[in-house]
Amino acid sequence: MASLRELQQSFAAAIFANDHQFAAHIRSAGGLRGEQRLSIYRNNTQANFTDALRITYPVVDRLVGDGFFRYAAVQYLAQHPSASGDLQEFGGSFPEFLETFEAAAQLPYLADVARLELAQEQVFYAAEGDFLDTVALSRVPQERYGELRFILNPASRLLSSTFPILRIWQVNQEGYHGDQSVDLNAGGVELLVIRQRNMDVEIQNLSAGDCALLRALRDGQDFATACEQAMTAQPDFDIPAGFRRHVAQGALVGFSL
Amino acid sequence: MLSKPTMSGLGPNPIPARAGVGLRSGHYREMLETLPPVGWLEAHPENFFAVGGKHLHYLEQLRAHYPLSLHGVGLSIGSTDPLNTRHLDKLKRLIERFEPALVSEHVSWGSVNGRYFNDLLPLPYTEEALAHMVTRVSQIQDYLGRAILVENVSSYLQYESSTIPEWEFVAALAERAGCGLLLDVNNIYVNACNHDFDASTYVRAIPAGLVQEIHLAGFTVNTVADRSILIDTHSRPVCDDVWSLYRQTVQHLGAAVPTLIEWDSDLPPLDVLVGEARHADALLDECHGLPA
Numbered sequence: 001m002a003s004l005r006e007l008q009q010s011f012a013a014a015i016f017a018n019d020h021q022f023a024a025h026i027r028s029a030g031g032l033r034g035e036q037r038l039s040i041y042r043n044n045t046q047a048n049f050t051d052a053l054r055i056t057y058p059v060v061d062r063l064v065g066d067g068f069f070r071y072a073a074v075q076y077l078a079q080h081p082s083a084s085g086d087l088q089e090f091g092g093s094f095p096e097f098l099e100t101f102e103a104a105a106q107l108p109y110l111a112d113v114a115r116l117e118l119a120q121e122q123v124f125y126a127a128e129g130d131f132l133d134t135v136a137l138s139r140v141p142q143e144r145y146g147e148l149r150f151i152l153n154p155a156s157r158l159l160s161s162t163f164p165i166l167r168i169w170q171v172n173q174e175g176y177h178g179d180q181s182v183d184l185n186a187g188g189v190e191l192l193v194i195r196q197r198n199m200d201v202e203i204q205n206l207s208a209g210d211c212a213l214l215r216a217l218r219d220g221q222d223f224a225t226a227c228e229q230a231m232t233a234q235p236d237f238d239i240p241a242g243f244r245r246h247v248a249q250g251a252l253v254g255f256s257l
Numbered sequence: 258m259l260s261k262p263t264m265s266g267l268g269p270n271p272i273p274a275r276a277g278v279g280l281r282s283g284h285y286r287e288m289l290e291t292l293p294p295v296g297w298l299e300a301h302p303e304n305f306f307a308v309g310g311k312h313l314h315y316l317e318q319l320r321a322h323y324p325l326s327l328h329g330v331g332l333s334i335g336s337t338d339p340l341n342t343r344h345l346d347k348l349k350r351l352i353e354r355f356e357p358a359l360v361s362e363h364v365s366w367g368s369v370n371g372r373y374f375n376d377l378l379p380l381p382y383t384e385e386a387l388a389h390m391v392t393r394v395s396q397i398q399d400y401l402g403r404a405i406l407v408e409n410v411s412s413y414l415q416y417e418s419s420t421i422p423e424w425e426f427v428a429a430l431a432e433r434a435g436c437g438l439l440l441d442v443n444n445i446y447v448n449a450c451n452h453d454f455d456a457s458t459y460v461r462a463i464p465a466g467l468v469q470e471i472h473l474a475g476f477t478v479n480t481v482a483d484r485s486i487l488i489d490t491h492s493r494p495v496c497d498d499v500w501s502l503y504r505q506t507v508q509h510l511g512a513a514v515p516t517l518i519e520w521d522s523d524l525p526p527l528d529v530l531v532g533e534a535r536h537a538d539a540l541l542d543e544c545h546g547l548p549a
Binding site for chain 2: 003005016027031039044045048082086087129154155206
């Protein structure tokens with residue numbers, strides 16, 4: 001008789017690799033053969049994983065349609081097995097998967113749309129950031145501003161795409177009834193996905209200057225280097241105004257000298 | 258008799274012996290605004306494993322108004338892989354933070370060789386599986402430093418190797434591991450239909466003292482090769498047959514037991530869910546009289 005472990009391994013092979021040996025361990029009863037009973041589990045399992053992906057990637061689902069999404073989910077699960085009892089952790093590599101997914105080659109923006117949806121989920125579940133201590137910051141002597149390093153809000157993500165993914169995302173929101181057209185040649189976007197104090201997740205279009213500034217700070221550059229990069233990216237960028245805006249909206253949550 | 262004393266939710270803020278409802282994100286806001294008259298809430302800990310965000314924010318606030326039970330779905334107790342201590346650590350942190358009166362999981366497995374099904378798969382009901390479950394439940398209770406409840410699951414197949422009736426298996430597990438039972442009356446009904454046994458036999462075989470919580474839910478009926486199979490979807494109201502079995506269960510237990518209405522997909526308006534809880538309360542009251 002098969003041990004419990006052998007039985008479990010055989011069950012997994014039946015569900016994930018369509019192995020037929022496990023059916024022999026199932027009682028044929030009530031007019032159903034083992035293989036038919038097993039198919040109930042196979043369908044349930046696949047449906048659970050597909051639904052989990054759908055929850056994280058609703059716009060991808062809308063863009064490709066139900067049949068295609070299910071097909072993609074089957075392929076994804078085969079390449080990226082779930083490694084956690086927390087279903088929330090499933091699906092984090094879906095954007096990278098879509099990047100090289102042959103069947104989606106006609107939709108070159110799809111992976112970036114998925115990245116935007118994943119970023120929103122990550123921000124939704126991220127840790128609480130502190131409030132930037134503006135009193136302590138105001139005590140820093142002006143001649144040392146350039147040496148400051150800032151900490152970005154853990155509930156924020158910077159994202160860039162060569163496609164107008166924010167527009168694509170917006171026109172595919174439930175309840176959107178405006179103009180559906182998207183000009184794929186409209187150019188790329190730099191986005192900040194950030195959780196507001198009321199816990200809602202917001203997507204902001206960033207100017208080239210804002211983006212360069214936040215990217216440099218996120219990567220641990222000092223304030224002088226970040227400002228230089230912002231001015232290079234956008235010569236007319238108003239650094240004091242941009243900086244104040246990011247402090248005010250909580251994009252920066254800490255600093256060190 | 259139990260080999261070890263079990264905890265019956267008598268810590269601070271215990272679960273009352275009346276109906277509660279499952280906490281789902283679609284109801285957070287309305288629940289907090291209206292504070293519906295249900296006895297307690299039950300949440301899936303996995304939904305709160307994240308380090309921050311809205312879910313934790315709402316649970317924190319709702320916890321101030323209701324007794325809480327944490328009902329895990331991802332621990333994969335019956336797996337022959339080593340226990341997932343990363344998962345257990347997260348559960349333990351959540352228990353420390355929210356102080357639930359009850360913590361429960363399932364008599365099932367859901368992973369092997371590190372690969373997860375994220376599903377509640379049935380075990381073969383054998384002496385080997387029973388011994389394995391007893392060891393694992395004991396390890397979990399030691400790790401968490403508290404007793405847990407284990408729940409009977411729905412199933413769509415039976416193993417050739419099973420030698421013990423499911424009701425004997427779950428009762429023996431609770432007795433040997435010193436844990437409590439969370440008796441899911443809907444799952445008993447679903448299995449009785451799927452595997453052609455008498456649901457009353459199951460209920461009568463469960464020693465009353467082991468049961469510390471009851472679950473009720475709705476199922477859907479699928480057709481496989483012209484045969485109806487009941488699938489435990491938690492997507493519908495509790496059906497009349499399950500209400501009858503519930504009444505019979507409560508009478509058999511001889512005392513009112515905390516009873517949860519579970520509803521996970523096709524989530525109804527909150528008042529429908531609360532209505533189901535009221536119905537359970539009425540049956541508890543009819544059988545034993547509600548506690549003051």
